Amino acid sequence: MTINVKAPELSRRGVLAGLGGLSFGLALGADGLRLIGEAEANTPTSGQQYNNWVRIAPNGTVTIISAGSEMGQGTSTTLPMIVAEEMDADWSKVAIEMTWGDEKLHGYTFNNQKMMAIVGSRGTMLYFNELRIAGAQVRKVLMQNAAEKWGVDVALLKTEPGFVVNPANGQKLSYGEIASFAKVPSPLPAVDPKELKQRKDWRLIGKGVPRRDTPSKTNGTALYAIDVKLPGMVYATAMHAPVHTGSPESWNDADIKKMPGVIGTVRLSNGVAVVAQHFEQAVAARNALKVTWKSGAAAGFDSAKALDDYAKLHHDPKAQITNLSKKGDVDAAFSGAAKKFSAEFRSDYGYHAQMEPLNAVVRVAADGQSAEVWEGTQAADATRSEVAKALGIAPDKVKVTQCLMGGGFGRRSLGDYAAECARIAKEVGRPVKLVWTREEDIAHGMFRPQSFQCVEAAQDSTGKVTGWKHCVVGEGGVLLHTGIQIPYYEVPNQNIERRGVSHGIRLKHWRAVGHVFNVMAIESMVDQMAVEAKMDPIDFRFQRMSITPKARKCFETVAQMCDWKAARPEGRALGISITERSGSLGAGVVEISLNRQSGKIKVHKVWVAVDGGTIVTPDPAKANVESAIIYGLSSILHERITMKSGAVEQTNFHDYELMRMSDLPEVMDVKFVEVETRPTGLGEIGNPFIAGAISNAFFRLTGKRLTHLPFTPDRVLETLKA
Amino acid sequence: MVSFTLNDKRVSVDAAPSTPLLWAIRDHVGLTGTKYGCGAGLCGACTVHLDGKAARACQTQISEVAGKKVVTIEGLSPNSSHPLQKAWVALEVPQCGYCQSGQIMKAAELLASNPKPNRAQIVEHMDGNICRCGTYHKIIAAVERASKEG
Numbered sequence: 009m010t011i012n013v014k015a016p017e018l019s020r021r022g023v024l025a026g027l028g029g030l031s032f033g034l035a036l037g038a039d040g041l042r043l044i045g046e047a048e049a050n051t052p053t054s055g056q057q058y059n060n061w062v063r064i065a066p067n068g069t070v071t072i073i074s075a076g077s078e079m080g081q082g083t084s085t086t087l088p089m090i091v092a093e094e095m096d097a098d099w100s101k102v103a104i105e106m107t108w109g110d111e112k113l114h115g116y117t118f119n120n121q122k123m124m125a126i127v128g129s130r131g132t133m134l135y136f137n138e139l140r141i142a143g144a145q146v147r148k149v150l151m152q153n154a155a156e157k158w159g160v161d162v163a164l165l166k167t168e169p170g171f172v173v174n175p176a177n178g179q180k181l182s183y184g185e186i187a188s189f190a191k192v193p194s195p196l197p198a199v200d201p202k203e204l205k206q207r208k209d210w211r212l213i214g215k216g217v218p219r220r221d222t223p224s225k226t227n228g229t230a231l232y233a234i235d236v237k238l239p240g241m242v243y244a245t246a247m248h249a250p251v252h253t254g255s256p257e258s259w260n261d262a263d264i265k266k267m268p269g270v271i272g273t274v275r276l277s278n279g280v281a282v283v284a285q286h287f288e289q290a291v292a293a294r295n296a297l298k299v300t301w302k303s304g305a306a307a308g309f310d311s312a313k314a315l316d317d318y319a320k321l322h323h324d325p326k327a328q329i330t331n332l333s334k335k336g337d338v339d340a341a342f343s344g345a346a347k348k349f350s351a352e353f354r355s356d357y358g359y360h361a362q363m364e365p366l367n368a369v370v371r372v373a374a375d376g377q378s379a380e381v382w383e384g385t386q387a388a389d390a391t392r393s394e395v396a397k398a399l400g401i402a403p404d405k406v407k408v409t410q411c412l413m414g415g416g417f418g419r420r421s422l423g424d425y426a427a428e429c430a431r432i433a434k435e436v437g438r439p440v441k442l443v444w445t446r447e448e449d450i451a452h453g454m455f456r457p458q459s460f461q462c463v464e465a466a467q468d469s470t471g472k473v474t475g476w477k478h479c480v481v482g483e484g485g486v487l488l489h490t491g492i493q494i495p496y497y498e499v500p501n502q503n504i505e506r507r508g509v510s511h512g513i514r515l516k517h518w519r520a521v522g523h524v525f526n527v528m529a530i531e532s533m534v535d536q537m538a539v540e541a542k543m544d545p546i547d548f549r550f551q552r553m554s555i556t557p558k559a560r561k562c563f564e565t566v567a568q569m570c571d572w573k574a575a576r577p578e579g580r581a582l583g584i585s586i587t588e589r590s591g592s593l594g595a596g597v598v599e600i601s602l603n604r605q606s607g608k609i610k611v612h613k614v615w616v617a618v619d620g621g622t623i624v625t626p627d628p629a630k631a632n633v634e635s636a637i638i639y640g641l642s643s644i645l646h647e648r649i650t651m652k653s654g655a656v657e658q659t660n661f662h663d664y665e666l667m668r669m670s671d672l673p674e675v676m677d678v679k680f681v682e683v684e685t686r687p688t689g690l691g692e693i694g695n696p697f698i699a700g701a702i703s704n705a706f707f708r709l710t711g712k713r714l715t716h717l718p719f720t721p722d723r724v725l726e727t728l729k730a
Numbered sequence: 731m732v733s734f735t736l737n738d739k740r741v742s743v744d745a746a747p748s749t750p751l752l753w754a755i756r757d758h759v760g761l762t763g764t765k766y767g768c769g770a771g772l773c774g775a776c777t778v779h780l781d782g783k784a785a786r787a788c789q790t791q792i793s794e795v796a797g798k799k800v801v802t803i804e805g806l807s808p809n810s811s812h813p814l815q816k817a818w819v820a821l822e823v824p825q826c827g828y829c830q831s832g833q834i835m836k837a838a839e840l841l842a843s844n845p846k847p848n849r850a851q852i853v854e855h856m857d858g859n860i861c862r863c864g865t866y867h868k869i870i871a872a873v874e875r876a877s878k879e880g
Contacts, residue, residue: 080826080863218822225827226818226834227810228763228803235762243757268746286745288753291769363767363775363828363862414765414828415862446768627822631865635825638864661772661860669866670857676867 056187058146059196060113061091061139068170068184070097073107075114075139076124076131077386078221079362079416080635081691082628083131085219087139090132090624093212094143094205095150097183098170104220109381109388109408125387125421127517128590129632129691132624136687137201144199152197153190154181169211207684213624221412233411234443236369236382241439242271243287244432245294248279248452251654253304253512256280260298267293274432279452281432283440291445303654305512311458311651314511315354318460318481322352327481327507332489336501341475345466347540351533353463355525355717357649358456358518359658361666364414365449368426370395371439378405379430384413386421394423395430417639418517419454450664451656454516455649457484459525463533466501471541473499473534473553480526481507484515491523491696494530496559496586496593497549513651519639520589523696525717531585531700532713545584545704546572558619559586561681562595565617569677570597580612583705585697590689594618594633596697598673600705604728607721609702611641613675618693621685629690633678636694642667644699648718732792736761737805747793751785752776754792755802763803763831767860774859777832778802784839803831806838813880814838817872825863833859837873846877 055065063071072088088104091097107114107124115122116134147167154172155162158179166173171180224230249255259280261273269289274281280299284290321327342348369382379399385391388408396403413420429442444452459482466475476499482488489506518524538548546563549555555563563586566572576582579601586595599613614637623629646665650657658664678694703714712727733742736759743754750769755761755778767775769788776787779801806812810819814834817823824830833856840847840855847855852873861869 080824082825221827222819222822222824223810225824225830226815227806228761228831230827231762232765232828234766235756237757237760237762286749286753287757288745288749361862363765363773363826363860365766413826415826417862443766446770631822631825631868634867635864638866639862642864660770661768662770666860666862667864668857668860669853669869672853672866672870 056190056192058149058192059142061142062095062146064183064187066184066188068098068101068182069103070101070183071103071105073114074104075107075116075135076126077388077410077413077416078106079384079386079413079420081129081131081632082219082625084221085217086132086625086628087135089212089217090136090139091143093210094140095146096167096169099212099217101170106410107388108410109392109406111389115389124389127386127418127421129689130590132687133591133689136624140204141199141201144204145196148197148199149190149192150183150186153186157181157189214622214626216626219628230412232364232414233369233382233384234364234367234414234441236411236441238369238371238439241369241441242283242285242436243290244274244281244283244429244440244442245287245290245445246276246279246281246428246442246448247294247297247299248276248448249301249304250451250656251301251304252306252514254278254301254307255304257300257302259300264293264296267296272436274435276428276431281428281442283432283436287443294445306654309511309513309651309654311357315458315460318509319352321481321507321509322460322462322479330506330508332506333493333502333504338475338477338501338503341501342464342466344468345475346469346471347467349465349533349536349540351463351529351536351713351715353461353525353529353532353715355459355528357458357651358524358643358647359450359453359649359664360415360417360419360518361647361664362413362415362417362419365444365446366420366425367441367443368429369439369441370426370429370433372399372430372434376434377401379407379433381406381408381426381430382411383408383426384411384416384420385423385426386413386416386418387423390421391423391426394427398427398430399434417519418521421517446661447659450658450660452514453649453656454514456518456521456524457482457488457515459488461525461529463529465533465537467537467552471552473497473537474501475499476502478504478526478529479507480522481509483509483511483513487515487517487521489526490521491526491587491589496556496588498554498556519636520692520695523587523589523692524640524643524699527585527587527696528699528703528717531697532703532715535583535700535704535707536713539707544573558593559595562586562593562617562619565679565681566595566597566615569617569679570599570613570615572597579709581705581708583701583703583708585700585704587693587696589692589696592618592620592688592690592693594693594697596694596701598698598701598705600702600709602706602709602724607724607728609645609706609719609724611673611702614673615675615677616694616697617679617681618690619681619683620690620693621683621688623680624687629680630678632691633694634676636692637676637698638667638672640695640698641671641673644702644718645671646718646720648720732796734792734795734797735799737801743792745792747791749792750788751778751790751792751795751800752787755787755800761802761804765828765831767829767832773829774836775829775832777835777859779835779839782842784836803835806835812838813876814841814872817876817879821868821872821875823865823868823872825865829859829861833861833869837869837876840873841877841880845880847873849874
């Protein structure tokens, strides 16, 4: 007998005030994240709409829409908690629903535009102020309604979690009671930032509220897009052109269509999709595809050779140059310098390797005029517009249900694979779940760009660093130069530039992306100057560079954490580096040892001091930094994408190796500097300092510098021999 | 048609004998707690118990499990009450959560045969399971906690 498991037909939420017809899928109750059914969707938790973020039901349930997206960082709890804090909600009565793809309702404001994309780990940073205002607005409406009911001046009333209180006579009305009679004014009352809660009155922010999604992630109930099943749904997988930007000419269509379970094939602009009754049938058919490809712009591309060419480009006066920062008189600083330094660095491509292979589920209406999408996305608004474009319909005809993401790391903000799924679903006329195999996820990846860099520095006769030149060469525009600025070192004369090339390789944001190689180059150069001056690297930064107070504090804190000047065991050495990212600043130290036979670097201890502004949820905040440390260690010690003849050479986790538990440092100590500034990004700050810190520690152990990322054992051995 | 016991219930899957157990469980039966990560036995996201031993469901054909007992994360305990699940919640181990079913199933195999593992034994046992969010230190702490409080 086969178990009949009810397909999670996701609810259509009917008509709610202000939200008519939108489709919801996930809700976070006190017991975690779950699907909501149609009946439930229209009854207790529905309640009255107060603004774009909050509904309150007469039973007291406060439903808060979670902005942003959940890829593991914990903001599905953090962001609603910010609303709950300001509205003084009883957290135990708060239910959370994930937002859907409508930037007008749920976007943050950036450059006067509403956007939903969460990249750079900026969810809390970008939403903090707006969500506080939204929460305060709801509180104001509730208090006004209570004041009218009691016939008293609203200025005399207060709130405590879940209640409006009249301190004069002790009268109380619960938010649920108020919801049963409340009138929500239009327009909603304005909130002056001065009316927001004082920091000392916070009950939730900074207090260690547990994540709501944890239980579901320990019992198999957490819902990712790859888990969604619709009635009549079929499965698709795709083979994309091995050469990026290539396209299919023809394939063995008749043979494929004879295979078990195969429903059809779909021509994509850059590949072929196979649709079958079951996923394993689709995979078998994909693996049997014999495609004749029309080659693309990346034909013949050889990543190692290209990297060599970047070095030539650095010296080519005719190269296309983008100036990124010019300060003071760099030529004068260098021509009059007492000491000059120059060093070159290289880095290879990096792959996101999110654990959940890319996937989406799409159902297109029979008339082709509307569609529903289930996707783990970092930008539900981008998914909506890309799917709309693929189907030739208006964006407001596309409903996006955000699912949990099995990792994002910057890859999932384009809506590209959801749009691909939509094209397939339209063509086969059935709901489709598209899942890329891991091999496809790598072969058709979008990578952290490879780079060549040259850093030059000049010191005056007093030893002060007065001149700075940094040139990064490669493909990828802004992806190539994130982290290249040095706002923490105020060097008076600077010239920072990018020299661009074009290969047609797919590139994308990647956990702190350009910071990974740029910060390595910057901090390796600073270390070289410290060594040359025979100074302690921290003292060098404090005495020979104009360091900002914020950076000084991070260095001082991390020095204390690791007992910087204490002797280390034989065969061990420390290295230090600083980095900024998404408004945060972090100084980190690693303690390493080296196996000189195998070339394997072992990182034993890691300490990081982070200025991340106000810490909203302390445990997940720390977990984010720890996660980025591991991501950094993994990428710096193991991960490497190479391309030959235009195609990616790696295929799965045997040749794109990720860090495993046995390489875990024995100590990983993260500390937040106590400040009262607004929250800044925390999910990436733990990553970019790793390469510089390891490289600098390696120099202390060996007297040699590692300059080509990743620091794989073969490269370490080469460096030792050089 | 292949029949086996899945979480104490008898199930029959009408699929080719070579079908990976992973897809039989996820798509044919509909239990989606077991995850697809690499399809090549390299990451451990699909770890289940086969007659009490951890197995990679993506590398196990359904013909191999005929008549055997398969347990997935959904069947590890009633009401998420396994000491590992409780420890995972108490220490807030998961981040994205995608690999955690496999991590817990792999760890459960260890505690079943060695109720008091030391750190080195935990690391050796768990080294085949990748966590891209890097929750390894919390996984170790949670296994230690479960072994103490189990």
